[in-house]
Amino acid sequence: MVSKNQIKLISGLHQKKQRFANQLFFAEGIKVIQELLQSNFELEHLFTTQNDFETVEFSKRISITEQELKKISALTTPNSCLAVFKIPSENKIINSGLIVALDDIRDPGNLGTILRLCDWFGIRQIICSKETVDIYNPKVVQATMGSITRVNVNYVDLKAFITQTELPVFGTFMNGENIYQSNLPQNGIIIMGNEAKGISEEIEKMVTNRLTIPRFGAMQKTESLNVATATAIILSEFKRNT
Helix, strand or coil: CCCCHHHHHHHHHCHHHHHHCCEEEEEHHHHHHHHHCCCCCEEEEEEECCCCCCCHHHEEECCHHHHHHHHCCCCCCCCCCEEECCCCCCCCCCCCEEEEEECCCCCHHHHHHHHHHHCCCCEEEEEEEEECCCCHHHHHHHHHHHHHCEEEHHHHHHHHHHHCCCCCCCEEEEEEEHHHHHHHHCCEEEEEEEEECEEHHHHCCCCCCCEEECCCCCCCCCCCCCHHHHHHHHHHHHCCCC
């Protein structure tokens, strides 16, 4: 049975400050939890309304009622399980191949989707500016659908990171080179900007290759694409050139 202290702890993990104070985060749903259990992430406790996850150590598997689950869940309609994991130490940055760099991405769903896209397209490294939403935000973890276990993510001073690299730096703009007509390499940094403001002026100055995803609509009035959608198109084009 879940205790009051456990409910208080997990409720606190909705907030970034408490996640990092306790070095813990939580995930919900059978698929996401199974992916995390099969990875190097270390389980703290598993709370479930079902008689499942029999391979999990008995002392870490705790029965919980649906009402109790609602109190700690980040979902409008809670799943049948919630698991608390330890936040691991950041791995070393992989400084080769294609790297996706996120400049102040704020929406958890976008970050989770981008991480899942990187997993799909075989991108091993994501670099996040320190202003980018926390990867252990419950909504980010949920949106990754387990891809959080397979892509390396580091939070850095983005300007300093780009300054020290010798890799070409790509960014998408309205006035860039048509991505469908570009000769795209298999090594480089792809910058994706903030949902509302795009790539910041400071980072834009460091972009060496300006790309654009052309509009084909007859009215030509759509101002921009969702950042996750744009990421999917860009990664697809880079990988199509392999």
